[in-house]
Amino acid sequence: MWDYVLERRELIAFQAFQHVSLVVQCVLLGTVIALALAVLVYRSPAATALANGVSAVGLTIPAFALLGILLAPFGFGITPAVIAVTFYAALPVLRNAVVGLAGVDRSLVESARGIGMSRSAVLFRVELPLAWPVVLAGIRISTQMVMGIAAIAAYVLGPGLGGLIFSGLSRLGGANALNSTLVGTIAIVLLALVLDLLLVLAGRLTTPRGIRV
Amino acid sequence: MSETTTPETPASDAAVPQRRVSGVAIRLDGVTKHYPGQDRPAVDDVDLEIPAGETVMFVGPSGCGKTTLLKMLNRLIEPSGGRIHLDGEDVTDQDPDKLRRRIGYVIQAGGLFPHMTVATNIGLVPRMLGWDKPRTATRVDELLDLVGLDPAVYRDRYPRELSGGQQQRVGVARALAADPPVLLMDEPFGAVDPVTRLRLQDELLRIQEELGKTIVFVTHDFDEAVKLGDRIVVFDIGARVVQYDTPDAILASPAEEYVADFVGAGATLKQLTLTRVGDVELEQVTTAAVGTDAAAAVAAARAAGQDFVVVLDERGRPISWPTLAELGRATTVPATVDPRLPVVGVRSTLNDALDTMLAASQGGVVVTGRREALAGVLKVEAVMAAIRRSRAEVAG
Numbered sequence: 001m002w003d004y005v006l007e008r009r010e011l012i013a014f015q016a017f018q019h020v021s022l023v024v025q026c027v028l029l030g031t032v033i034a035l036a037l038a039v040l041v042y043r044s045p046a047a048t049a050l051a052n053g054v055s056a057v058g059l060t061i062p063a064f065a066l067l068g069i070l071l072a073p074f075g076f077g078i079t080p081a082v083i084a085v086t087f088y089a090a091l092p093v094l095r096n097a098v099v100g101l102a103g104v105d106r107s108l109v110e111s112a113r114g115i116g117m118s119r120s121a122v123l124f125r126v127e128l129p130l131a132w133p134v135v136l137a138g139i140r141i142s143t144q145m146v147m148g149i150a151a152i153a154a155y156v157l158g159p160g161l162g163g164l165i166f167s168g169l170s171r172l173g174g175a176n177a178l179n180s181t182l183v184g185t186i187a188i189v190l191l192a193l194v195l196d197l198l199l200v201l202a203g204r205l206t207t208p209r210g211i212r213v
Numbered sequence: 214m215s216e217t218t219t220p221e222t223p224a225s226d227a228a229v230p231q232r233r234v235s236g237v238a239i240r241l242d243g244v245t246k247h248y249p250g251q252d253r254p255a256v257d258d259v260d261l262e263i264p265a266g267e268t269v270m271f272v273g274p275s276g277c278g279k280t281t282l283l284k285m286l287n288r289l290i291e292p293s294g295g296r297i298h299l300d301g302e303d304v305t306d307q308d309p310d311k312l313r314r315r316i317g318y319v320i321q322a323g324g325l326f327p328h329m330t331v332a333t334n335i336g337l338v339p340r341m342l343g344w345d346k347p348r349t350a351t352r353v354d355e356l357l358d359l360v361g362l363d364p365a366v367y368r369d370r371y372p373r374e375l376s377g378g379q380q381q382r383v384g385v386a387r388a389l390a391a392d393p394p395v396l397l398m399d400e401p402f403g404a405v406d407p408v409t410r411l412r413l414q415d416e417l418l419r420i421q422e423e424l425g426k427t428i429v430f431v432t433h434d435f436d437e438a439v440k441l442g443d444r445i446v447v448f449d450i451g452a453r454v455v456q457y458d459t460p461d462a463i464l465a466s467p468a469e470e471y472v473a474d475f476v477g478a479g480a481t482l483k484q485l486t487l488t489r490v491g492d493v494e495l496e497q498v499t500t501a502a503v504g505t506d507a508a509a510a511v512a513a514a515r516a517a518g519q520d521f522v523v524v525l526d527e528r529g530r531p532i533s534w535p536t537l538a539e540l541g542r543a544t545t546v547p548a549t550v551d552p553r554l555p556v557v558g559v560r561s562t563l564n565d566a567l568d569t570m571l572a573a574s575q576g577g578v579v580v581t582g583r584r585e586a587l588a589g590v591l592k593v594e595a596v597m598a599a600i601r602r603s604r605a606e607v608a609g
Binding site (some may be wrong): 107108115126130 | 311313315317318320324327330337338387388397476533
């Protein structure tokens with residue numbers, strides 16, 4: 001297998017880069033969308049319940065099925081891959097953001113209002129910073145999950161290491177087929193670990209010292 | 214004790230009008246709060262005049278609407294009817310965010326933001342009002358000093374690194390940051406232990422003596438109301454004002470049986486809550502500054518016929534009271550802070566002083582005045598003498 005890696009190191013490195021790039025960009029986009037939705041719904045119990053329902057049901061949709069559905073309007077390529085990966089990335093963040101915002105001590109919000117902070121100042125200076133550790137936990141779950149889902153996106157000819165896995169699986173029994181699948185899988189696991197470490201570091205840097213655990 | 218007796222007006226009350234006043238008057242006209250779906254209004258048509266620079270205590274059973282009424286003053290709860298005037302100006306329709314920056318607000322446990330340092334917390338309102346950073350920083354230090362916390366030590370701490378009492382002090386400092394004329398306090402000392410509560414009450418009295426704000430203070434503790442208030446409003450359900458008067462007057466002649474019940478039957482020793490430490494003659498003691506010659510301090514105390522010395526830190530605050538034997542063993546006066554040193558403020562009640570003595574198993578307490586500087590020492594004998602005197606007065 002080592003020879004296999006050495007022979008194709010440039011291709012593997014390129015696909016790994018594409019994979020990580022897809023995941024990181026989709027997680028960022030998904031986080032922005034999820035935070036915006038969470039801010040819209042967290043004050044209303046009905047909307048909160050709806051959001052939680054959507055994020056729970058959304059996660060049960062098989063990635064293959066979603067990609068298949070997206071093929072019809074968007075065809076093969078990057079677009080359906082990005083849409084599907086962003087969709088799955090947003091769900092855990094949405095759930096955690098709603099929980100995090102709802103978990104902010106009401107007396108602190110009242111205290112913030114009481115000293116004359118505007119609604120948006122309360123959100124940006126008090127509620128979001130206090131909910132941040134919970135949101136960040138959601139981002140970590142998201143990232144781990146969509147590293148795998150991004151591999152399935154190769155089914156619609158999306159970019160990334162999924163190509164190695166699929167081409168190996170389709171030629172199973174042939175030369176290097178197992179190597180191709182294994183290398184793709186192992187690379188995804190390793191990259192997921194690296195990304196998680198980076199997120200832990202980002203968490204340390206972005207969580208205010210006063211609320212660090 | 215006969216209930217018709219009018220208690221002697223304590224000397225400290227006579228001093229009230231001379232106090233510097235930076236507060237403004239508040240007037241409520243028919244203020245009402247009706248929640249949808251409830252038959253009775255939570256606050257029913259309340260008229261109230263709160264004079265500038267006075268501390269007015271709202272007391273009453275839970276659910277009587279006193280907190281709702283307080284929160285209508287800074288419009289955290291919008292009144293459904295009536296007008297609110299601040300310094301003669303109708304603020305009922307003013308932008309609530311702007312209004313609140315002129316009204317300090319303190320809640321239980323301080324309501325500090327855990328992700329911000331002490332300095333950031335205190336500086337929030339000045340920054341919102343557009344003060345620049347240096348001016349805000351100076352003000353933060355000034356306020357920490359005012360509430361008895363060393364700015365160099367506490368400025369950059371986070372709330373969770375403070376004790377409950379310290380958090381509450383920072384909460385008061387934050388409320389005072391932009392020097393608002395009015396301070397609203399919603400059961401601020403409800404979550405701290407009794408000893409810390411006494412200290413915080415003393416602090417508040419001391420700060421109020423310096424600043425003369427208009428303070429509206431909600432509590433369910435009648436003793437706290439008597440101790441802190443220039444006036445007390447006793448509420449019943451629907452925020453009906455049952456009695457609005459000075460503590461002495463309410464204790465002496467409760468308006469209704471309801472008030473009498475609320476005040477409590479144990480009024481025999483109520484004099485203890487009405488008499489302030491500052492009204493009793495304090496014993497003047499020998500003091501010694503940290504780092505000075507111990508032998509000289511011992512000699513001075515001997516000459517004065519005293520068996521202990523009060524040690525003062527560089528700001529004149531008492532930190533310990535070693536006996537002459539203890540002090541004699543050292544060459545210079547030590548800087549050790551005695552954490553169990555019993556201290557009360559001059560505006561504390563005799564009741565607090567007795568409590569503090571008992572808690573520390575000591576026969577006396579150290580009394581502090583402005584900025585926690587030493588005012589003297591109060592011995593248990595002096596408290597007993599004061600009780601005997603007041604009982605004799607009542608009987609006679």
